[in-house]
Amino acid sequence: MIDEPTMAPDTHALLNYLGLKPRFRIDICSGIGRGVPGTAYKNMLPLYVKSRPSCKTNMARQVARPDFIVVDTQAKIVDLIIEFELDTNPKNLIGNYFSVFLAEVYKPKNEDVIYKLDSNRTAHFLLTCLDHRGASPFEQAAIEKGKVVAEWLENASNLLAGTERFSNIKKAHALAGDDWQQILARFTSLVQGTCPQLFQSSVEMAPLVQTA
Numbered sequence: 001m002i003d004e005p006t007m008a009p010d011t012h013a014l015l016n017y018l019g020l021k022p023r024f025r026i027d028i029c030s031g032i033g034r035g036v037p038g039t040a041y042k043n044m045l046p047l048y049v050k051s052r053p054s055c056k057t058n059m060a061r062q063v064a065r066p067d068f069i070v071v072d073t074q075a076k077i078v079d080l081i082i083e084f085e086l087d088t089n090p091k092n093l094i095g096n097y098f099s100v101f102l103a104e105v106y107k108p109k110n111e112d113v114i115y116k117l118d119s120n121r122t123a124h125f126l127l128t129c130l131d132h133r134g135a136s137p138f139e140q141a142a143i144e145k146g147k148v149v150a151e152w153l154e155n156a157s158n159l160l161a162g163t164e165r166f167s168n169i170k171k172a173h174a175l176a177g178d179d180w181q182q183i184l185a186r187f188t189s190l191v192q193g194t195c196p197q198l199f200q201s202s203v204e205m206a207p208l209v210q211t212a
Contacts, residue, residue, distance in 0.1 A: 019200035047103035088146030117168035146176035
């Protein structure tokens with residue numbers, strides 16, 4: 001059975017397998033961080049709009065709480081944001097996807113460092129996976145709805161991503177299906193093209209390639 005405590009460690013392992021550079025750190029919401037030592041941050045991974053004189057509390061500025069974030073510990077930039085979802089309710093998918101577009105900074109609860117979202121680097125992914133469904137129209141209805149919404153979100157994000165007037169997100173993708181391994185394969189291709197700065201080059205990774 002696919003659940004978020006499975007999706008998070010799988011994604012963590014995949015990014016490291018792809019050659020995540022040492023300067024990048026993975027943070028995972030504590031609610032789904034089981035099995036990934038050293039990555040779980042207390043309660044949530046809060047994204048905020050910047051401080052304003054009228055805002056006396058962080059809670060007033062908090063606009064999103066994604067599940068998975070990759071930060072550049074040297075440049076203090078958020079490079080990758082991931083939201084995992086199991087429900088294909090359009091309201092939940094749209095809310096989880098677009099709330100991130102409002103954000104300007106990420107401030108973990110257990111440190112004083114502020115990481116900025118950057119329209120030249122920050123990418124956002126929504127990964128939605130249901131348990132494998134049967135072939136009947138009734139059994140396929142939920143996942144087909146998820147695919148329809150994901151396709152719409154993907155197209156709508158093109159109007160907002162990459163434009164500083166609208167957001168600090170460079171590129172955003174929404175993937176949905178009932179085969180987690182297929183979703184991971186699609187994510188692999190997209191994240192390597194969208195966030196090449198995260199990974200070692202082929203030359204740097206050469207020693208990791210096994211030879212006969």
